[in-house]
Amino acid sequence: MVTKVHMEALSPTMEEGQLVQWLKSEGEEVSSGDILAEIETDKATMELVARGDGILRKIFLDAGGVSAVGSVIAVIASADEDISGIEEGSDGDGAQQALPAELSPETIQEPEVETTSEVSATTQGTGSVKASPLARRLAAEMGVDLSAIKGSGPGGRVVKRDLEGATTASSTGAVTTMWASDENEYEDVPTSQMRKSIAKRLVTSIGPVPTFYLTVEVDMNRVIEARESMNTMLEDDGYRISVNDIVLKAVAAALRQHPNCNAQWHENFVRRFNAVHLGVAVAIDEGLITPVIRDAHAKGIMQIASEVRELAGRARTKKLMPDEYTGSTFSVSNLGMFGIQEFTAIINPPEAGILAVGSIEESAVVVNGEVKVCPRMRITMSCDHRVIDGAQGARFLATLKSMLEEPTAILL
16 A cells, blocks of 8 residues: 655644655665654654555655655555655545644644654764764764764764864865855855744744833842752752752742733633643754743752753753643743843743843842842843733732742742
8 A cells, every 4th residue: 555654743833844864765665663764843853653564665855855744755655556646745646644633733732753862873984973863964964074073962972062163074184164264255054943933933922912021130149048058958869959940949839829920812812820831941052942840830849950950951952742842831031041131031922921030140239228249130021911911910020039039938
């Protein structure tokens, strides 16, 4: 039976995918469940599996090519079957559908796919090296020998950032740069699927969403003391608590008291959530992704800290599953570690709010008539005015500020 291989919807928001590489070649026998190719979605690099038995008779989409969800990118059939009527992107008669209903863009919840495993890539040199699919593709385009690159990813895995500024060895052994030189006026960098998704999604926010911003300054002295105390107690166990972990716990606790801020806009209704599913912005090579700490209001500080590190680590290697980066009710973006004192973040629709967290700075403040130097931090809330009024947002920030300035209650 002829099986058409479709570009499947491998994430809930995926509309098109970029083919990183084929793992099977034309003329090669395949069985149902075999991994055919690696697909870069808007969120991660996923594996496309065969949904039929036979020979991979025809490949329509080359590595690096982009195709819309549902389009035909290859054909599996026996050697004697006629596939002449099947064309790239077509959906002709008499062929078995390779795109199950549960993987359609409209209905996908938890795709039955696996994130790309860590594989060894054969390089120009001898032996092999562990590298991400994106790093392998970039290395091939640049002519870079991966065996000469020191990986900074998990287990020494070579990732995209390791190739920045990489050089290639010419046939004479001389080293030449592959990046734009003074002779080039500019360099065009192909847009990744994730960057396309970020652009398309956020353009629906800052224009259509009536956004206003609220900023407060918080005395972080007690948070710093609490963090140092906890890390001293946890030192023997190998755990570390960050200021951001405490902020996330406080945000979750404050949202429980202000469900009008833990809400989403849905045109005909406003959905207010009892549970707090906290999106945590994580910067990765291709852009930004927000893993979700589910039921953050019900979790202790150590559990939140552990989940943030685990999810952030897998986000950077593009191994998150769709249910791990969708369904947040409120988001937090922290740029304090980059020395940013204050900024405004863009709301991620349909959420009604996002909190931008700045750095902790030593500031001179007046306390009881005396000037003292105190650690201060500015936090700014972006609010969708269709859901949150100014007074509601202000009350939420007042609660959050009080929790951070006296964190004992939320850490118990």
